[in-house]
Amino acid sequence: DVNINEIVETSLQTVEKQAKDKGINIKVGYPEESLTIKTDKDKLIRVFVNLLTNAIKFTPHDGEVEISVTDAGNHIQASIKDNGIGIPPEKREKIFDKFYQVDSTATRKAGGTGLGLAIIKGIIDGQGGSIFVESETYKGSTFTFRLPKELKEEDFTEIEQY
Numbered sequence: 001d002v003n004i005n006e007i008v009e010t011s012l013q014t015v016e017k018q019a020k021d022k023g024i025n026i027k028v029g030y031p032e033e034s035l036t037i038k039t040d041k042d043k044l045i046r047v048f049v050n051l052l053t054n055a056i057k058f059t060p061h062d063g064e065v066e067i068s069v070t071d072a073g074n075h076i077q078a079s080i081k082d083n084g085i086g087i088p089p090e091k092r093e094k095i096f097d098k099f100y101q102v103d104s105t106a107t108r109k110a111g112g113t114g115l116g117l118a119i120i121k122g123i124i125d126g127q128g129g130s131i132f133v134e135s136e137t138y139k140g141s142t143f144t145f146r147l148p149k150e151l152k153e154e155d156f157t158e159i160e161q162y
């Protein structure tokens with residue numbers, strides 16, 4: 001079992017410098033009671049780090065990023081919210097595809113290969129979870145994912161390796 005608070009702390013340490021360099025403040029709302037989940041620790045860190053890296057990358061200087069983790073019964077739910085450039089409605093499905101990047105100068109300038117979201121969607125789906133995005137163009141984006149606390153055998157599928 002892995003404690004979700006520890007996962008969030010480790011993920012925050014990984015992106016601390018990136019955030020600091022952009023003057024971005026990251027707030028965290030932890031669950032009221034400490035939650036544990038049966039999962040691969042490194043994969044869950046990867047999910048948080050990828051979403052945080054995106055939030056920082058696509059948010060202007062002095063922006064705000066907020067993580068919140070809640071207990072959703074059989075699942076844990078986590079949201080990573082930013083007040084950055086947002087994602088146009090017609091692109092919101094595609095961003096989870098391999099190599100897809102929203103075509104704008106802001107995105108190209110930010111670099112990357114367009115694999116981050118495809119990889120973490122693979123991890124989440126592979127553990128019987130789900131991920132979705134809500135966004136308002138130029139106002140920000142919120143990525144929310146849910147993972148079952150207990151990994152059921154029938155939910156487990158081999159994920160594609162990159």
Ligand code: ATP
Pocket residue numbers: 054055058082084085086087095096100101102103107111112113114115116117118141
């Ligand atoms: P990589 O993760 O491989 O370094 P990337 O960040 O461009 O590259 P993804 O993480 O898969 O790739 O994201 C795909 C695209 O979705 C991004 O290029 C960007 O256009 C858009 N996107 C992702 N997260 C955000 C966000 N928080 N705000 C605005 N746009 C985003």
Ligand code: MG
Pocket residue numbers: 050053054112115116117
């Ligand atoms: Mg990315």
